[in-house]
Amino acid sequence: MNQAEKAAAKAKALEFDHIASEVFAPIYPVIAARLLELGGIYRGRCVEIGSGGGHLALAAAGLFTGEIILLDSNPYALELAEERIAGKDRGRVSTLCADVHDMPIPAGSVDLVISRGAMWFWDKQRSLAEIWRILAPAGVAIIGGGYGSPAMRAEIYRVMSERNGDDFEARQKKNTDDNSPEDYAPVAMAMGIGDVREVHDDTGDWLVLGPK
Numbered sequence: 627m628n629q630a631e632k633a634a635a636k637a638k639a640l641e642f643d644h645i646a647s648e649v650f651a652p653i654y655p656v657i658a659a660r661l662l663e664l665g666g667i668y669r670g671r672c673v674e675i676g677s678g679g680g681h682l683a684l685a686a687a688g689l690f691t692g693e694i695i696l697l698d699s700n701p702y703a704l705e706l707a708e709e710r711i712a713g714k715d716r717g718r719v720s721t722l723c724a725d726v727h728d729m730p731i732p733a734g735s736v737d738l739v740i741s742r743g744a745m746w747f748w749d750k751q752r753s754l755a756e757i758w759r760i761l762a763p764a765g766v767a768i769i770g771g772g773y774g775s776p777a778m779r780a781e782i783y784r785v786m787s788e789r790n791g792d793d794f795e796a797r798q799k800k801n802t803d804d805n806s807p808e809d810y811a812p813v814a815m816a817m818g819i820g821d822v823r824e825v826h827d828d829t830g831d832w833l834v835l836g837p838k
C-alpha cells in the first residue's frame with residue numbers, strides 16, 4: 627500500500643469501528659449465538675473472515691471454547707481488534723491479516739468459518755473455493771449479513787439514515803446487490819460444494835456450507 631492507500635484503509639477501519647461500537651453493538655451477541663447454533667460447532671478452530679475490529683468474533687468467544695482467528699485484509703481494522711482482545715482471551719484469540727481469496731491457512735484445518743457483512747466485497751467463486759479448502763471434513767461455514775432482529779434492524783436503519791442524511795436501507799440494498807447468500811448459493815452448487823443451504827431468519831440472511 628502506498629501512503630494514500632494506507633490513509634484510506636485506516637480511515638475506513640476507524641469509521642466502521644465507530645459504527646460497530648456505537649450503533650451495531652447490540653446485534654453481535656445475537657448473531658454470534660445464531661451462527662454457532664447454525665454451525666453446531668463450539669470447539670476446535672474458528673475463523674471469522676472480514677472481522678473488522680472483532681466485535682462478532684469476540685461475542686462468539688463467550689460461546690466457542692477453542693481457538694479463534696480474526697482474519698481481515700485491512701491491517702488497521704486488526705490493530706483495533708488487537709486492542710479489543712481481552713487478557714483472558716489472548717491465548718486463544720489471534721488476528722491474521724489476509725485476503726479471503728488467498729488465506730495462509732492449511733487445507734482442512736478449520737472447524738467453523740463465520741462471516742458477517744463482508745461477502746459483498748468478494749469474488750464469489752474464488753472466496754468459496756478458499757473457504758471450502760480450509761474447512762475440516764466435518765467443518766461448517768456460515769457467511770452472510772444481518773442485524774440480529776427486526777427491531778434492531780429498524781433502529782439501525784433509523785440511526786444510520788440520520789447519521790448519513792440518506793436512506794441507509796436503500797444504500798445497503800445497492801451495496802449488497804448480486805452478492806447476497808442467494809447469489810452465492812448457485813455458484814457454490816455449480817462448484818460441487820457438497821452441502822449448501824440458505825437460511826433467512828430474523829437474525830439475517832446466511833449461506834451455510836458443509837459439513838463436507
Ligand SMILES: C[S@@+](CC[C@H](N)C(=O)[O-])C[C@H]1O[C@@H](n2cnc3c(N)ncnc32)[C@H](O)[C@@H]1O
Pocket residue numbers: 642646675676677678679680681682697698699700703724725726727741742743744747748
Ligand atoms: C463491513 S465490515 C464488517 C466487519 C465485521 N464482520 C462486523 O460485522 O462488524 C467488512 C470487513 O470485511 C473486510 N474485507 C473486505 N474484503 C475482504 C477480503 N477480500 N478479505 C478479507 N477481508 C475483507 C473489510 O476490511 C472489513 O473490515
